[in-house]
Amino acid sequence: MNLEPTQLTDGQWHRLHPATPLLRGAIALIVILGFVLGNLRDTVIQLIVGGPRAPEDPLDLIYSRGLTGIVLLVVSTGLIVFMIAFYFSWRMHTFRITDELVEVRSGILFRTNRKGRLDRIQGINIVRPFFARLFGSAKLEVNVAGQDANIQLAYLSSANADALRREILRLASGTHEAASTTPVVAGALIERRIAELLAPELDPAAATPASIVNLHLGRLLGSIILSGFTVFALVVAGTMIWVTSTTHQVFFLVTLAAPILGVGSYYLRKFAKSLRYTIAGTPDGIRVGFGLLSTSNETLPPGRIHSIEVSQPLLWRPAGWWEIKVNRAANSSTRGSAAQANTTILPVGNLADVKKVLELMLPGLVDDRSIALLERGLISQGGDDGFINSPRRAVIIRWFSWRRNGFAIEPDAVLLRSGAIWRRLVVVPHARMQSVAMHQGPLLRRLRLAAIVVHTVHGPIHARLGAVDRDAAIAFFTDLAHTAARSSGRDTSHRWRSVPRIAPEVTT
Amino acid sequence: MTRPLELDELDWRRVSPKYVIVDIVGLVVSGLVACVATAVPAFTTKLVWLWSAPVVVAIGFIVVLFLTPRRVRSIGYILRADDLLFRRGLLFQRFVAVPYGRMQLVDINRGPVARALGLSELKFVTAAASSGVTIPGLPAAEADELRDRLVALAESRRAGL
Numbered sequence A: 001m002n003l004e005p006t007q008l009t010d011g012q013w014h015r016l017h018p019a020t021p022l023l024r025g026a027i028a029l030i031v032i033l034g035f036v037l038g039n040l041r042d043t044v045i046q047l048i049v050g051g052p053r054a055p056e057d058p059l060d061l062i063y064s065r066g067l068t069g070i071v072l073l074v075v076s077t078g079l080i081v082f083m084i085a086f087y088f089s090w091r092m093h094t095f096r097i098t099d100e101l102v103e104v105r106s107g108i109l110f111r112t113n114r115k116g117r118l119d120r121i122q123g124i125n126i127v128r129p130f131f132a133r134l135f136g137s138a139k140l141e142v143n144v145a146g147q148d149a150n151i152q153l154a155y156l157s158s159a160n161a162d163a164l165r166r167e168i169l170r171l172a173s174g175t176h177e178a179a180s181t182t183p184v185v186a187g188a189l190i191e192r193r194i195a196e197l198l199a200p201e202l203d204p205a206a207a208t209p210a211s212i213v214n215l216h217l218g219r220l221l222g223s224i225i226l227s228g229f230t231v232f233a234l235v236v237a238g239t240m241i242w243v244t245s246t247t248h249q250v251f252f253l254v255t256l257a258a259p260i261l262g263v264g265s266y267y268l269r270k271f272a273k274s275l276r277y278t279i280a281g282t283p284d285g286i287r288v289g290f291g292l293l294s295t296s297n298e299t300l301p302p303g304r305i306h307s308i309e310v311s312q313p314l315l316w317r318p319a320g321w322w323e324i325k326v327n328r329a330a331n332s333s334t335r336g337s338a339a340q341a342n343t344t345i346l347p348v349g350n351l352a353d354v355k356k357v358l359e360l361m362l363p364g365l366v367d368d369r370s371i372a373l374l375e376r377g378l379i380s381q382g383g384d385d386g387f388i389n390s391p392r393r394a395v396i397i398r399w400f401s402w403r404r405n406g407f408a409i410e411p412d413a414v415l416l417r418s419g420a421i422w423r424r425l426v427v428v429p430h431a432r433m434q435s436v437a438m439h440q441g442p443l444l445r446r447l448r449l450a451a452i453v454v455h456t457v458h459g460p461i462h463a464r465l466g467a468v469d470r471d472a473a474i475a476f477f478t479d480l481a482h483t484a485a486r487s488s489g490r491d492t493s494h495r496w497r498s499v500p501r502i503a504p505e506v507t508t
Numbered sequence B: 001m002t003r004p005l006e007l008d009e010l011d012w013r014r015v016s017p018k019y020v021i022v023d024i025v026g027l028v029v030s031g032l033v034a035c036v037a038t039a040v041p042a043f044t045t046k047l048v049w050l051w052s053a054p055v056v057v058a059i060g061f062i063v064v065l066f067l068t069p070r071r072v073r074s075i076g077y078i079l080r081a082d083d084l085l086f087r088r089g090l091l092f093q094r095f096v097a098v099p100y101g102r103m104q105l106v107d108i109n110r111g112p113v114a115r116a117l118g119l120s121e122l123k124f125v126t127a128a129a130s131s132g133v134t135i136p137g138l139p140a141a142e143a144d145e146l147r148d149r150l151v152a153l154a155e156s157r158r159a160g161l
Helices: A018-051 A058-064 A068-092 A130-134 A158-173 A189-198 A218-223 A228-247 A253-272 A337-343 A350-361 A368-379 A391-395 A442-446 A470-490 B019-045 B048-074 B110-116 B139-158
Strands: A093-099 A102-108 A112-117 A121-128 A137-144 A150-157 A278-282 A285-290 A295-300 A304-310 A321-330 A344-349 A408-409 A414-418 A425-427 A435-440 A450-456 A461-469 B076-079 B083-088 B093-099 B105-109 B118-127 B133-139
Touching: A018 A058, A018 A068, A018 A130, A018 A253, A018 B019, A058 A068, A058 B019, A093 A158, A102 A150, A121 A130, A121 A158, A121 A253, A137 A158, A150 A158, A189 B110, A218 A253, A218 A344, A228 A253, A253 A321, A253 B048, A304 A350, A304 A368, A321 A337, A321 A391, A337 A344, A337 A442, A337 B133, A344 A350, A350 A368, A368 A414, A408 A470, A414 A450, A425 B105, A435 A442, A435 A470, A442 A450, A442 B093, A450 A470, A461 A470, A461 B110, A470 B083, A470 B093, B019 B048, B019 B110, B083 B133, B105 B139, B133 B139
Parallel strands: none
Antiparallel strands: A093 A102, A102 A112, A121 A137, A121 A295, A137 A150, A278 A285, A285 A295, A304 A321, A304 A425, A321 A344, A408 A414, A414 A425, A435 A450, A435 B093, A450 A461, B076 B083, B083 B093, B105 B118, B118 B133
16 A cells, blocks of 8 residues: 555545455464464473373374375465455455544455444554564554444554554544644665664654653563462462472472463563553543554543543552553453553553553643642542541441542542552543432441442443442532533533534533 | 431422332242242252242242332432433432433333333433433333433433543
8 A cells, every 4th residue: 555644534445455465364374373382382391291192182193194294285275265365355345534434344245334433433543463563564443432343454554554543533633734744764665664663652753742651671570470360379379389298299280380381471461461561642642552562552532531540459559559440432352452451551650650641631630739639549548638538437338448438529520539458549530421320228328328329331440439428429419410411511522623612501 | 317318309200100010010920930949949859948948038029019119109200401310219229310411322111011001111321331220110101202302302412422
């Protein structure tokens, strides 16, 4: 595809990168390789550890019967057939981007036509699997609201993908200013590839500010090791060693070998995913990038974050680390780094990092008072600190956390703070809440308490606060119901850069 | 001292008293099924103490059955200027406020018993699955009218996601 990116958004039908069939074939090859390697790993383990050899291992069978040549022939024929099929599917796979929507047509036997409205875009993700990166191409995924509602453009040339995203975001933002011209990396093909491979995760062409958070290797390692999973693994390992030492059966230790490999690869995968983590603000939203070999880099336009949770597991407390997750309307089913980037905005960071990221995500909460309030929401022990906390009688159901179990309503967002051991702060922007609820069961009624819930789109976060004083809960409910109705009418973030309409003030 | 949750709004619109019948029929059917299911172990093992399970279930259902009229009376809704307010529950109270602009769609469902009594159930769906605003026991004409009204209100206050 030798088109200028602006030409891609001219409303005409375009094809994807011509190397797409090759890349898909390469991925099929990787799957086969992975299968072979997986078998080899088992064989190696058996060689080292001993134990019974599985006679039905297909690779062994092939080798012992001298069928290697035939199998290779079959596999390569299969690959070629696949590639031809991929070629035709590439021919039939076209997309267009107009001022209003993104549309993709694909399929040979079963035709699919998918349209997404630009003002419903929840995020645009550029995924670069390792192989695709070698060929200088990338997958562009436009997420619109809904379960697994994404429009994939796989594959585009790497430079085009970045520019195309910028163009789509520009069209979606509702601004009418002219597109900025994009500098093209000059040089020979090889040099360009190397430059792309080594380029920082955030493309400098968009004049994006540098990542505001530096994720040190040590901290990343520490955060992965200091997790509940590690405690669990250690307990299991300890039990196994204890069992072995009491029964003197080495057999038990041997059974540990496979889980250890599994645990190791789990840590490695988690580590590799969060490597080269970046986050930065752009005019068109927050950009979060992940990954070392296969990278993923997603732009979330403003107003696409439905709720934010900052939490701190107990093991992270001595180090002062926090994790930030969000609820989003688009739930990509893409596995790997993309899925993680989807809801985890900051895998680990100290208080300063958290503040920077929150400032980025909550543009309405930037004055000193709000920042201080957010900080108290994270680390305060409770008391008279701007939050309306649970009364003393809540100690019966909130043993340790009643002092800091509380809420605060800000002009732009509502803050729910809970947990003394597993600290948690949930922030829901007023413009994003779907509804407000309060609950009371018999126990809470006896204690003159109530629970409050702010409903947002489905995600890992449930914005719920239990054991609130009854009258405070009623005040919260009344107050927030008005605010929610007002701010949902005033919100223009679906076309975030258009001139804001002056919404008539609603009298309440 | 143990006051239930209450709001200052006094003009709750209540659902049709006929909905009590729908609720009772549903309770009786599910109560019978639950009793039979819990009686299976006792029936097969012939252990006398196992009969306590269906008895406890039956007593529970009978208590709930007697509370049905009050529970149905506790269901209420108000169409305020900008949002729909909904409440239900006696022992487990629940209040929800949904701005009209958040509406994604409105469902009207009618079960066999409700249809015989001319009642409909209106479900107000937002982007959040947990909003759960379902107003049962509305007379069919009122439900249709309410649906059209909600759609019109939502249209005039259209908001993003």
